[in-house]
């Protein structure tokens with residue numbers, strides 16, 4: 001590590017004040033891609049063709065070469081499932097029937113590619129956090145047979161309320177076990193017919209509105225042989241107050257059961273009620289596209305440094321004040337702006353020893369599908385992919401004194417990036433809300449899961465102009481009023497100096513990796529270390 005740090009300091013010194021990142025590029029790209037003409041960039045719609053064409057044009061102009069064997073794009077096979085005729089989710093057999101209406105009280109969907117789903121009189125079991133983690137001595141499914149049953153699951157992981165980031169499930173920091181994706185994976189492994197997560201705004205880190213908008217309307221998933229028949233028939237969420245109503249009807253104390261679910265001796269509890277729900281699906285198979293550009297290396301072109309950002313957003317969505325286009329200006333037209341700006345900066349500096357790949361992925365909003373497809377079908381082998389940086393929603397509020405490493409404590413990239421943060425005159429601060437599980441919520445996770453060290457950073461809240469309070473207020477305003485809403489629109493008054501500073505850091509780190517010979521790894525304690533060691537040992 002030591003010699004890497006010294007080299008980084010030397011390089012950071014020369015990279016300082018290089019002013020290679022263009023704020024104008026980021027503004028142009030963000031303004032263009034978030035205009036109404038792009039209709040919110042939903043994958044597989046006509047807006048996709050327009051978006052891809054624009055990104056290719058910008059990559060080409062920046063000086064990149066087509067990155068997929070002479071082609072600019074990689075096909076990502078997707079299947080789109082749209083639910084209709086959704087009946088209420090009814091729990092019967094308790095003191096009184098409990099009925100949950102679609103959208104208002106619950107959302108429901110399926111990974112299975114089938115025209116109709118019907119779950120009838122399925123026994124309901126409360127499985128706490130729904131976690132089976134043998135390495136932590138925790139199994140909510142111990143001694144339980146949930147085949148054909150409906151499991152009710154709490155969001156996040158057992159120690160999310162802890163003030164520390166230490167503990168069986170890393171304290172308030174969210175582990176992968178806290179993510180809904182994991183909970184449905186595990187429920188399917190256990191053979192559950194249906195898996196319903198109880199929504200709770202704080203541990204989920206987003207409100208019911210976000211669940212509602214992202215779980216209704218056309219749903220995309222990977223189109224794979226087998227049509228996902230190994231998954232549960234039904235997956236979904238229910239509102240917290242409805243869960244309380246359900247437990248009351250079943251004669252159970254919700255709060256007491258939630259408290260016991262946080263303890264290691266927790267045993268799953270059959271609720272003695274039965275669940276029924278049904279609906280129809282329309283199915284459309286269609287490919288979407290990732291865009292791949294490359295700046296080929298001079299000495300070791302087969303070794304690759306990766307930058308990624310997702311180009312997609314939600315498309316047409318629930319109208320607010322008559323506006324039904326979710327433009328996704330910050331999320332993530334800005335990240336594509338950053339990708340183009342980094343491409344320009346690297347191209348301007350000339351080819352490095354290793355190749356630098358710029359990847360604009362599709363269907364992040366549908367569950368990281370584009371990045372997952374690339375990671376599972378890489379154009380450049382992952383074992384030869386040195387590491388990378390992902391960008392999702394750049395800072396448009398101005399320069400900050402601080403810089404946050406999301407999901408810190410995982411890889412040696414965190415050591416390598418330090419000098420570049422220092423050159424910007426900034427300090428690295430802990431993540432404000434590690435319990436939100438930010439590291440598992442964007443495309444870097446698709447690569448990390450398969451072993452590639454990926455850095456995901458963001459500006460902190462401490463604005464150079466305005467300080468911490470103003471920064472926090474602006475960030476909260478974005479989360480509450482714009483995030484995943486039609487109000488995430490371009491604003492000519494945005495201050496891009498913070499994004500430029502963040503990208504100077506990403507440029508410095510990427511350039512150093514591309515000019516060097518280092519193979520930064522995950523720390524020994526990180527969940528992705530074993531898969532990386534295995535992947536690299538094949539070399």
Ligand SMILES: [Zn+2]
Nearest residue numbers: 331332392393
């Ligand atoms: Zn995003």
